[in-house]
Amino acid sequence: MSQFSGPEIKHTLRKLEFPVCSKEALLKIGQLTCGRVPSIKHMDLALDLMAEFIFHEVDRRGNKRTLPLTTMQEIQLVEVLYDYFNSVNNDTARNSVFLSLFSGTTAIIRSGILSKLVSMAIGIPSHFILISASTLMQQLGNTSPNSYRLANALVKDYFVLMPNSSKQLHLVPRLAPQFASNFLTAVADIYFADVKKGPLIFPPATLLETITDWVSENTQLCVAAQQTQSALPPGAIAMEATTPFAGLLKWCILAPIYRQTSEIYGKLHLGLIENMLEIPHSNPPRAIFAQHLIISIGNICRYAVDLQNRSRKSDPTERQKMFLEDTALHLCLDRFAQAIQIALSVNCVYGNIGDMINQLKQLPFNKLMAIVINSYKNKT
Incomplete structure (x- = not known):
């Protein structure tokens, strides 16, 4: 089939029933996209094969299909994809096909198949698929809408619909640490989001x-x-990966003021600090973007304003005392200050650090944060 022309390849595939046609089309797509320098003609043909024989988005004339794949057909397609990607040992070849299938203008339409495939690769562990999924997330941006949808679907599969099966995910960091890291970055953006984006939700x-x-x-x-x-x-x-530090630190920092009192947040905060201390030195730093590190400021300031408003009718002295003795607020600020200090001490922050320090001054007074700010000013 590799010697056939484009029309001949399509004619041959149209004689096959689904999902056999998808299986054969994948093999041809691999040949077309994994050459040393794939031609535009080959890439266009590969895209046509994907649309007609893999995802069944168009008919033989190129017109959009009105009926999507049935649930059973989706399951069959995911099984075909799973078997194919596990059979490709070459990382570059596998990633080439994976990126071609699930990026570009059709990425949103195909996100459901992608989510099911990655979910299957966690349930029936597949290092190959998870690494390719990690590459896709990183190339699209692991805080992009597409990565967000994938992370959200995995959370739904393993922590909402089947919470008792979450033990499968404990294997992921050893199986595919790159995927685990990119998944953490994406999932961290889902929870404790800025209230301007909608109702706050917790993990x-x-x-x-x-x-x-x-x-x-x-x-x-x-x-x-x-x-x-x-x-x-x-x-x-x-594309450079965005680390999950800022997003997960946000969870730990904001948890107290949103009455999320689980001790797990404290344990997570400690784990993140320990991870920060192990960040390999790089010049220039690239682990944490300064503006990402301070995304919690707006939430904290709104909480402080609300706290003051609730005590407005009190005596001024009593109001100030109430503000200073709010344990949730100061636990929040203590964790924030610890994170900033460790990040600065290991020199892992990039971006405008001076502006970051100036924005920290907007926060309610906290002894530890004041020490961190003054320490930075004394060094510059």
């Missing part, structure tokens, strides 16, 4: 516990995606 207890175990048991997990270069097709530009 399920089983998710919080699993993530805390991951971080506590592997002190280099948070930078794993930055330590391994993804195997990309020729000409592709590798």
Whole structure:
């Protein structure tokens, strides 16, 4: 079939029933996309094969299909994809096909199949698929809408619909640490989001516990995606991974003021600090972006204003005392100050650090935070 023209290949595949046609089309797509320098003609043909024979988005004339794949057909397709990617030992070839299938203008449409495939790769462990999924998340941006959808689907599968099966995820950091790191970055953005984005939601207890175990048991997990270069097709530009430090620290910092009193947040905070202390030195730093580290400021300031408003009718002295003695607020600020100090001490912060310090001055007074701010000013 490799010697046939495009029309001949399509004609041959149309004689096959689903999902056999999908299986054969994948083999041909691999040949077309994994050449040393795939031609535009080959890539266009590969995209046509994906649309018609893999995802059944168009008919033989190229017109959009009105009926999507049935649930049974989706299951069959996921099984075909699972078997195919596990059969490709070459990382570059596997990633080339994976990126072609699940990125580009059709990524949103195909996100459901991607989520089911990655979920299957966790339930029936597949190092190959998880590494390719990690590469995809990193190339699209692991805080992008597509990565967000994937992370949200995995949370739903393993922590909402089947919370007792979350033990499967405990294997992931050892099986594919890069994927685990990129998943953490994506999932961290789902919870404790800025209130301007909508109602605040908190992570399920089983998710919080699993993530805390991951971080506590592997002190280099948070930078794993930055330590391994993804195997990309020729000409592709590798995207830098965003570490999960800022997003997960946000959980720990904001938990007290939102009455999330689980001790797990304290354990997660300690695990993140230990991970920060193990960040490999790089020049320039690249582990934590300064503006990401201070995303909690707005939430904390709104809490402080609300606290003052609730005590407005009190005596001024009593109001100030109430403000200073709010244990939730000061636990929040203590954790924030600890994170800032450790990040600065290990020189892992990049971006405008001076602006970050100035923004920290907006926060309610906290002794530890004041020490951190003054320490930085004395060194500059």
